[in-house]
Amino acid sequence: MLRFVLKRLLSLVATLAVASVVIFIAIEVVPGDPASYMLGLNAEPDTVQALRDELGLNASKITRYFQWVGGMVHGDFGTSYTYRTPVSAMIADRIGISLPLALYALLLSTVIAFPAGIIAATRRGSVADVSIMGATQLGVAIPNFWFAMLLVLFFSIQLRWFSAGGFPGWDEGFFAGVKALTLPAVALALPQASILARVMRSSLLDTLGEDFIRTARAKGLTTRQTLWRHALRNALIPVLTIIGLQFSFLLAGAIIIENVFFLPGLGRLIFQAISQRDLIVVESVVMLLVFAVVLVTFLVDVAYAVADPRLRAQR
């Protein structure tokens, strides 16, 4: 098991190294010079050149790559071209919203999807199954920003339970923060929960058709015992994959929802940075997201090995 974890860790580091090179090259290829963008169209070439020097854009590409990577290792992500503030501070601010939002949405989607998928699978063909599957179909089909607007209309404007947007900051207390994130989290969780419930259902149905389920029943286990002791753990493996993918998406893919609710999250940060050619911010945020995705994949891999002894033996 330890060996397995070490191997996975090694591949995690390798993936990050490759990703950093790819990101750096991709950003270099993108047209648009941050210095001339910052100074406007009528700037003198000398001024642009001076700013390029100041920003360190004139150093060789290889030097700049290693400066960038070396800085990141120490937690120094450089200074934003447009805001002139350290990128790490900007990211830290934003992640304080995006990470809790992603975790909150993931928690909601799991809490909804697991029971829904289990009920649908164990009562296949029943009214409950048909309604749950119908609901998930809707959940997948409805765009989450539209659903977000409906939530705002109903809960903020009609009932006045939640504010329609914005984030008071964690200084206002944990509860206030959670409250502000609730509607966006629900909007994000809906499609995720629908997908997860469908995966849970089909995976559980497959498992319930396995021979060892029949063996368990022949031992005298009730259907409920069979489900909890034998079916769920085996059905969980494909579900874990989806959860891992969803978390990565939730962390970075919430741009639209962040816009609907005026939340200063990572998605909005990267969106602004791209439109302002603030390449150092773009590089750093993308790298951070890659790190998150790779880390989640690593955790999912470890979770696989915990769930399934055959994987431990193989690698």
Place this chain on the structure above:
Amino acid sequence: MTLLTVENLRLSIYDKPVLHDIDFQVSAGQTLGIIGESGSGKSLSALSIMQLLPHGSQVAGSIVFDGEDLLNKTEAQMCDIRGDDIGMVFQEPMTALNPVQTIGQQVAETVIVHQRVSRHESMQIAAQTLEHVELPNDEFPLSRYPHELSGGQRQRVVIAMAIALKPRLLIADEPTTALDVTTQAQVLDLLKRLTHEHNMGLILISHDLGVVADIADHMVIMRHGKVVDSGLTDAIFKELKHPYTQKLYEASGHVPQRVAVSSQAEILLKVDSVSRDYTLPRTGLFSAAKKFRAVNAVSFVIHRGENVGLVGESGCGKSTLARAILGLEKVQAGSISIDGEQVLADMQMPSSLRRKVQVVFQDPYGSFNPRHKVKRLVAEPFHLLENKPGAREYERTIAEVLESVGLASSDGDKYIHEFSGGQRQRIAIARALVIKPKLIVLDEPVSALDVSIRAQILDLLAALSDRYQLSYLFISHDLTVVRSVTDRVLVMKNGNIVEQGDTETVFSDPQHTYTKNLLSSVPVLPGEHH
């Protein structure tokens, strides 16, 4: 003392009747064999006793176990009976165990769901039970996972789960069908011993007359959901009074008629000290990859028109050798010559040779693409030809080959799911025949088929061999079949051919201990004098 009485058992699934007035009895300490071909309702009869029937099932009649009718029990009462009073063992040991739990947990679970015992006590009982089914604890600790065990060992674990609480009745549904002959013999011995020691009633369900004849006191023969014949095992085999029993008996020992091959026939296939290595996954990042030799310096020949058998237990290298002969994988040493043309080690087999060898696999359904018409499936080997047939010749060749295997030429427009198992195997043979090969590798071609269908396919193969001067390499773990259809036989063990010779000579006077061991494990039908 009668333990179980099944009377007038009728079963319908979604209003379609599948069992009709089934009657049988089992006494303590006795073994009842239920024999039948696929679809005869033998497994459903067993599941009716356990009340583990599929959705939409309706049962009528009575199943009296120990004085009480199981059909009147609630689900909760049945849960108490299953595993405690009645145990059940299934066919597929590879999938019958939960892959994510240890064998100890799984055996102990039987105890935990029925008795108020601590975890520790249940584990102790599990350890004793595993010892009892001949899985010694020092070699097979409770912490083992199913994937670390072989098929035969897994079947012992399944048996241990079923007998952990010493049930009075054990139902074994095809318990040895997926196992090698030697393992089959050991598992049957174990079941025999357990019935005797615990004075347990045993219902043994099988399609194999030989297996049941070996250990059953009474027998029931089923067909199309009805009991067609029943009685004491000895009497049934002595009298063979029912025509279906007679038919089954004859089909089980069926020997197809063939023209003898002249001993002067030329050599078609020459396998000369062929070795086949597999690279094992690296254990560490920098350690050299280890090799596993699956086939070790094997030499033999097949003459034109000759049928040669290849027998051995699973994992002995039979299929690896077959893949090398088919040219699907390169060999690491030695050479293979087909029709005088030689392929050396590490060389790819040219298509001029590959078209001379074709193959038929065990699972006729799994080896076809279900979305293609039979016509297209049969035409697959055409890609090996240099001059592909034109449209008219294409149609004519397909029609001809379908007719030669006993199907209609119009069957080419159907899909594979429209055919029965036996017909699918005919289509697989047609596919192998379509480019007129010299040699066909038959990899367990009849293992998935019922005995009567098996007899028909064996007849067809024999007729085709005579007609086209075809040679066969007949790979099988079923020694009875190999004996009845082959001229010569190769016995393989751990990648080596340990014995080869004329089939009759090898079977009647085996030289190698392994061959002797293998042959003594074959279940023998009463009245047969092998």
